[in-house]
Structure formats: structure tokens, C-alpha cells
Amino acid sequence: MDALYTLATGPLLMFSFAVFALGAAARVALFVRLARRKDLPVLQGFQPHWAARSILHWLIPANVTAKASPFVTGFGFLFHISFLACAVFCQAHVVLIDAAWSLSWWTLPDQAADLLAQAFLAAAAFFAARRLLIPVVRTLTTPADWLVLAIAVAPMLTGLLAARQIGDYNLMITLHALAGNLLLLAIPFTKLSHMILFFVSRAVTGSDFGKRQVGAW
Amino acid sequence: MGKKFGFEVLPPLKLWADAFAEGRLKLKKHFYDEPATFQDSCNFIRNGGYFDESRLLLRRVASDLLEMSPNGNYTYCCGGGGGHALMPEYKKIKLATAKAKAECIKATGAKTVVVACHNCEDAIRECVKEYGLDCKVELFSNYLAEAVELA
Amino acid sequence: MPVDVAAVKEVLAAKQGARLKMWLEICARCGLCAEGCHFYQSDPRPEYAPAYRLKPLMEVIRRGGEVDEELIKRLCEVDYGTCTMCQRCTMYCPYGIGVNVLVRAARSIAVAAGATPLGLARGQANFEESGNNLGMSGPDYLETVEWQLEELQAELPDAKAPMDAAGARTMVTFHPRDIKFYPQNLYSYLKIYNACGEDFTLTSEGWDSTNLGLFSGNDAIAAKMSGAVVAAAERLGVRRVLTAE
Ligand code: HEM
Ligand code: HEM
Ligand code: SF4
Ligand code: SF4
Numbered sequence: 001m002d003a004l005y006t007l008a009t010g011p012l013l014m015f016s017f018a019v020f021a022l023g024a025a026a027r028v029a030l031f032v033r034l035a036r037r038k039d040l041p042v043l044q045g046f047q048p049h050w051a052a053r054s055i056l057h058w059l060i061p062a063n064v065t066a067k068a069s070p071f072v073t074g075f076g077f078l079f080h081i082s083f084l085a086c087a088v089f090c091q092a093h094v095v096l097i098d099a100a101w102s103l104s105w106w107t108l109p110d111q112a113a114d115l116l117a118q119a120f121l122a123a124a125a126f127f128a129a130r131r132l133l134i135p136v137v138r139t140l141t142t143p144a145d146w147l148v149l150a151i152a153v154a155p156m157l158t159g160l161l162a163a164r165q166i167g168d169y170n171l172m173i174t175l176h177a178l179a180g181n182l183l184l185l186a187i188p189f190t191k192l193s194h195m196i197l198f199f200v201s202r203a204v205t206g207s208d209f210g211k212r213q214v215g216a217w
Numbered sequence: 218m219g220k221k222f223g224f225e226v227l228p229p230l231k232l233w234a235d236a237f238a239e240g241r242l243k244l245k246k247h248f249y250d251e252p253a254t255f256q257d258s259c260n261f262i263r264n265g266g267y268f269d270e271s272r273l274l275l276r277r278v279a280s281d282l283l284e285m286s287p288n289g290n291y292t293y294c295c296g297g298g299g300g301h302a303l304m305p306e307y308k309k310i311k312l313a314t315a316k317a318k319a320e321c322i323k324a325t326g327a328k329t330v331v332v333a334c335h336n337c338e339d340a341i342r343e344c345v346k347e348y349g350l351d352c353k354v355e356l357f358s359n360y361l362a363e364a365v366e367l368a
Numbered sequence: 369m370p371v372d373v374a375a376v377k378e379v380l381a382a383k384q385g386a387r388l389k390m391w392l393e394i395c396a397r398c399g400l401c402a403e404g405c406h407f408y409q410s411d412p413r414p415e416y417a418p419a420y421r422l423k424p425l426m427e428v429i430r431r432g433g434e435v436d437e438e439l440i441k442r443l444c445e446v447d448y449g450t451c452t453m454c455q456r457c458t459m460y461c462p463y464g465i466g467v468n469v470l471v472r473a474a475r476s477i478a479v480a481a482g483a484t485p486l487g488l489a490r491g492q493a494n495f496e497e498s499g500n501n502l503g504m505s506g507p508d509y510l511e512t513v514e515w516q517l518e519e520l521q522a523e524l525p526d527a528k529a530p531m532d533a534a535g536a537r538t539m540v541t542f543h544p545r546d547i548k549f550y551p552q553n554l555y556s557y558l559k560i561y562n563a564c565g566e567d568f569t570l571t572s573e574g575w576d577s578t579n580l581g582l583f584s585g586n587d588a589i590a591a592k593m594s595g596a597v598v599a600a601a602e603r604l605g606v607r608r609v610l611t612a613e
Binding site: 222223224225226227228229230232233236241242243259263264290291292293294295296297298299300301303304305306307310313314315316317318333334335356357358359361362365366367 | 406407409410411416448449450451452453454455456459468471485486487488490491523524538539543545546550552553555556557559560563564565566578583584598601602606607608609610611612613
């Protein structure tokens with residue numbers, strides 16, 4: 001178990017992190033390359049001003065969808081903010097990074113991290129419930145959506161259990177490190193690539209709507 | 218499209234609005250008293266971005282212009298876009314799903330629905346008939362042409 | 369009806385552009401777009417959600433283009449039958465996914481498979497034969513213009529309807545129904561352009577600017593259809609082309 005943990009926080013983590021970072025960059029590069037060959041108008045039509053406005057418009061929950069679907073929007077923001085906050089600012093992570101690269105920054109108090117992790121799980125439960133209960137979402141849902149949701153939930157759940165010392169700590173923390181690695185590896189290759197492509201997609205659509213004087217959305 | 222040509226392509230609506238703004242096209246002010254509403258077309262409003270132009274002309278000739286909700290860029294499609302005018306095999310679905318639009322029109326209380334697109338014209342006519350709305354449908358060009366002030 | 373799998377594969381390869389691939393991958397299947405679509409808003413069936421329009425296309429891709437009649441039939445029902453390509457859903461999707469673009473791609477697959485809906489196919493056949501999609505002959509068009517001009521001259525004695533006037537500022541095009549079924553529309557257009565003193569011309573060729581090819585997903589015809597108008601505009605050397613209403 002210890003060996004697995006050492007692997008998952010050492011060489012494997014380096015590998016996963018590299019796949020994540022290079023993969024993310026590659027997704028953008030591949031988009032541009034493919035657009036050059038098969039979707040040229042997208043590149044010619046690119047308008048930085050409208051792209052930026054469109055991205056901002058959808059990073060701030062004051063758009064049509066926030067009004068039309070306030071719960072999904074609310075839980076969606078909770079889901080993403082708590083996730084990113086925990087991943088980047090939880091004390092244990094910063095300590096690990098400090099040990100590896102001598103880099104450190106502000107950290108969340110443990111209690112706040114706990115709270116955020118619980119909020120994340122609540123939001124995830126909300127999304128799972130939608131997929132089960134709302135006919136239109138149920139019809140759209142594919143097995144891959146469940147897999148991706150599980151991949152997103154796993155590190156948060158195991159992280160919380162480890163921090164709370166619920167269950168076997170050694171097991172939890174090992175599972176947690178493995179789940180974190182899995183998530184990093186999954187980002188470039190699943191719909192989680194929206195972490196990067198969200199920005200590309202909004203830039204494309206924002207430019208398109210913007211240049212037609214319709215607004216960036 | 219998207220290619221560069223030696224000429225500009227624009228919808229009639231844009232030319233009329235420009236001509237009116239430049240004072241070349243004279244329109245009788247508030248020529249129509251009857252409450253009217255406008256079907257913002259996907260082609261010219263959401264895709265074309267000519268919302269302001271359409272209102273400039275409409276407000277001039279209609280004294281009682283009522284807005285649908287949603288309108289403008291958020292307009293519901295008339296139901297006739299995307300080739301639906303030529304696909305009778307899907308007519309039943311088209312009529313059933315014109316309900317949202319029918320409710321928008323009804324809520325305005327307008328007696329005339331002005332349409333600026335041929336697809337909209339047919340689809341809104343069908344919608345008005347199917348849902349028993351008490352209003353007539355007028356093509357924008359005809360609506361304006363009636364109100365032209367001849368020198 | 370045998371399905372032309374080779375043609376489907378060819379179109380599929382050509383259509384898998386950057387946006388299509390990105391959008392099919394990132395769609396969260398969250399259903400937020402359903403708020404946007406008048407199909408769903410009128411009748412909230414799950415199959416009326418915009419994201420549902422991507423399903424047949426994804427299935428075609430999953431099968432690498434090895435489609436059968438059943439799948440093409442489903443694709444037609446979904447991508448022709450329940451989408452008007454109005455883009456309203458795009459305004460509700462947090463990623464701004466262009467469902468209309470994906471629907472157009474799906475329709476090209478149907479066209480390649482030989483399943484263009486009859487009405488659209490007929491419009492295209494008419495266009496190839498007569499240059500407009502209701503199948504009007506050149507003389508009919510010219511006669512209708514003459515007739516409406518005469519009517520207009522009763523109201524506006526100086527009214528003109530210049531035909532093929534090279535060097536005019538604006539070339540006016542029509543929907544063939546303006547000529548065939550609703551000559552009153554033609555009257556109104558002529559009245560407005562005469563009243564505002566526009567330097568305009570009509571054109572005896574390439575006067576139909578409706579673009580059915582764009583609806584059906586048939587790129588070859590779409591190029592041809594706008595091409596006829598472009599040729600007319602270049603021949604007359606106009607600076608602006610007015611589309612049909
Ligand atoms: C940092 C940039 C990111 C942005 C801008 C972003 C944006 C979005 C948006 C707009 C949606 C769709 C609407 C919604 O359901 O809220 C979404 C869904 C989702 N995101 Fe992200 N996201 C980001 C990062 C991430 C990351 C790092 C994860 C990994 C956990 C993630 C996991 C998910 C999941 C699982 C869904 C689907 C929720 C469902 O089941 O419906 N996102 N994201
Ligand atoms: C990539 C590899 C990762 C490693 C090696 C790692 C490692 C750790 C460690 C050692 C802890 C401390 C547990 C304790 O308190 O003893 C922890 C906690 C935690 N981690 Fe991770 N982690 C990783 C990825 C992630 C990711 C992607 C997330 C998701 C956001 C995450 C969320 C959490 C949470 C919520 C806690 C608990 C914080 C608290 O409640 O105090 N971790 N992690
Ligand atoms: S709103 Fe966008 S991401 Fe969500 S299901 Fe619809 S198309 Fe997909
Ligand atoms: S583009 Fe199609 S799916 Fe989207 S709102 Fe319009 S009709 Fe509905």
C-alpha cells in the first residue's frame with residue numbers, strides 16, 4: 001500500500017500531471033490545426049474582443065441560462081468552484097507541491113476545505129439526481145456521463161474521507177492519490193476536456209454571434 | 218458565404234432602414250393604429266442582427282407596436298426554418314410545436330403579425346390558423362409599401 | 369432503398385471539422401439547451417431537446433459510417449423533422465454549442481445516403497433545371513415584372529424596373545414565390561425602391577436567392593445556388609445585392 005502511495009504521489013503523479021498539462025495544450029493546438037484544414041472560417045472569424053466577452057458572460061452567472069435554470073446554474077458553480085478550490089488550495093496538496101517543487105501558496109483552512117468538499121458532494125448528488133429523475137436529462141445521458149461524474153467525484157470523496165479519518169486512512173489516502181491521478185489523466189481524453197475547450201468553444205461562438213451584432217451569446 | 222466578394226450582401230430590411238434614416242424613404246407616421254407585433258426572424262434578427270433596423274421602421278408606421286416575450290435575439294423560431302416549409306412529412310410536428318409561438322402572439326393581443334421572411338410568413342399563417350388566433354399576417358414589404366409617402 | 373455507405377463515409381470524413389469534433393465531445397448532456405428550443409417548449413418530450421439532435425450523428429461516427437437504413441431513417445426524423453436550425457438553443461448552452469452546425473452535418477449524411485426529404489429534393493431539382501426552386505421559366509418571370517410595373521405606374525407614373533442595368537448600385541433578388549404566387553410582393557418592392565430613389569436593377573438570371581441547399585445539407589447545390597447570384601452580381605458590376613425577404 002505504501003509503495004502504491006509513493007508511486008501515486010511520485011513518478012505516476014509527474015506522469016499524470018504532464019499528460020494533463022501537455023494534453024490540455026494539445027487539445028487547443030489540435031483544434032487550431034484541424035480548423036486550418038477543415039473549418040477555416042472559424043479561424044478567419046476569430047474576434048478576440050467578442051471571444052473574451054462571451055467567455056466572461058458565461059463565467060458570471062448572470063446570463064439567460066442562470067435565469068432559465070437557476071438551480072443547475074447554482075449547483076454548477078458550486079460544483080466547479082469547490083472542486084477547483086480544494087484541488088488548488090487544500091493544505092495537504094500545497095504541502096506536497098512544496099515538497100516536490102519548493103513552491104507554495106495560500107491554503108484553505110482544513111475546516112473550509114471540509115465544507116467545500118461536502119458542498120461539492122451535494123452538488124454532485126444534485127447532478128446525479130437530475131440524470132436519474134428529469135426525463136430529458138435521463139434520455140440524453142450516456143454511460144460515459146456516469147463514468148465522468150464518478151471520475152470527478154472519486155478524489156473529492158476519498159480526500160474528504162481521508163482527512164476525516166473515516167475508514168482505513170492508509171487505504172483512503174492511497175485511493176485518493178490514485179483517483180486524483182485518474183482524473184488528471186482523464187481530462188484531455190473525455191468530455192472533461194471542456195476544462196480547456198469551454199474557452200475555445202465560447203470563443204468560437206462568441207466571435208460568430210458578436211460579428212453579426214447579436215451579442216456574444 | 219463567408220467568402221469575400223466585390224459586393225455586399227444585405228437583406229431588404231437593412232436597405233429600407235438605411236433609406237428611411239437617410240430621409241430617402243418617406244413613411245407615413247403611425248399609419249397603422251391597429252395593435253401589431255413583429256415576428257423577429259431567425260434569419261434577419263438572431264443571425265443577421267437587424268433588430269434596431271426593424272424597430273426603427275415599425276415604430277414609425279405602427280402607433281401600437283407590441284413586443285412578444287421573448288423577442289429580439291431571443292425570439293422563438295416561427296417553425297418554418299431549416300427547410301420545414303418544404304417538408305410536408307413533418308407538418309404534424311411543426312403544427313404541434315408552433316404552440317410556444319402561438320402563445321407569444323396571443324399574449325401580445327396584436328391584431329396584425331408583421332413578418333419579415335417568407336418562411337415566417339407561411340409558418341405564422343399556419344400557426345395563427347391552427348391555434349385560432351384572431352389576427353392577420355402581413356409581409357413586412359407590403360406593410361411598409363402601404364405606408365410609403367409618395368412625393 | 370439501398371444506402372450508399374461509401375458516399376456516407378466520404379461525407380463523414382469531410383464533415384468532421386474542428387467544431388464538430390469539439391462540440392460532440394464536450395456536450396455535457398445537461399439538457400440546459402431544452403429551454404431554448406421551441407419544439408421542447410411547445411411539447412416537452414425528451415426527444416425534442418436540442419442535444420438529442422447530436423445522437424444520430426454520434427452513432428454514425430461511432431459506426432465509422434457503416435450506416436443502415438434504420439439509422440438513416442432515425443437521423444432524418446431527428447435532424448430534419450425536429451430542428452429548424454434557428455440557433456436559439458446555442459444561446460442557452462453554457463458552451464455555446466452550435467447545434468445548427470451539427471444538424472447541418474447530420475443532414476449532409478442523409479443526403480449522401482440518398483435520403484433527402486422529397487420536398488427539398490424537388491426544390492433542388494427545379495433549381496438545377498430552371499435556376500429557381502419553384503420551377504419558373506425565364507419568360508414567366510419577365511412577364512410578371514412587366515405586369516407589376518404597369519400596375520405600379522398607375523400609382524407612380526415614373527416607376528421603373530430596370531432589368532440587367534449594368535453599373536447600378538443595388539441588385540435586387542427574389543424568392544420565386546414573390547413572382548409565382550404573390551406578385552403583390554413584387555409590386556411592394558418596386559414601389560419602395562422607386563419611392564426612395566434607389567439606383568437598382570433586377571437581373572434576368574440568378575434572381576432567386578433562396579438557398580435550399582443550405583437547409584438540406586447539400587453543399588454542392590448550396591455552392592451552385594449562391595453561385596448563380598454571385599455570377600449575376602459580377603456580370604452587372606453592382607455594389608450591393610439584396611437577398612429575398
Ligand atoms: C476550469 C474550467 C471549467 C469550466 C469553465 C467548466 C465549465 C462547465 C460547464 C459550463 C458545464 C456545463 C453546465 C453545468 O452542468 O454546470 C460543466 C459541466 C461539468 N463539469 Fe466543468 N468546467 C471546468 C472544469 C471542470 C473540471 C476540472 C471538472 C472535473 C471535475 C469538471 C467537471 C464537470 C462535470 C462532471 C460536468 C457535468 C455535470 C453534469 O453531470 O451535468 N469541470 N463544466
Ligand atoms: C493528483 C493527485 C492528488 C494527490 C497526491 C492528493 C493528495 C492529498 C493528500 C495527501 C491529502 C491529505 C489527506 C489528509 O488530510 O491526510 C488530500 C486531501 C484532499 N484532497 Fe487531494 N490529492 C490529489 C488530487 C486531488 C484532487 C484532483 C482533488 C479534487 C479536487 C482532491 C481533493 C482533496 C480534498 C477535498 C482533500 C481533503 C481536504 C480536507 O477536507 O481537509 N485531491 N489530497
Ligand atoms: S446545453 Fe449544451 S452542453 Fe448541455 S446538453 Fe445542450 S448542447 Fe449539450
Ligand atoms: S436550432 Fe434546432 S434544436 Fe436548436 S433551438 Fe432551433 S430548432 Fe431547436
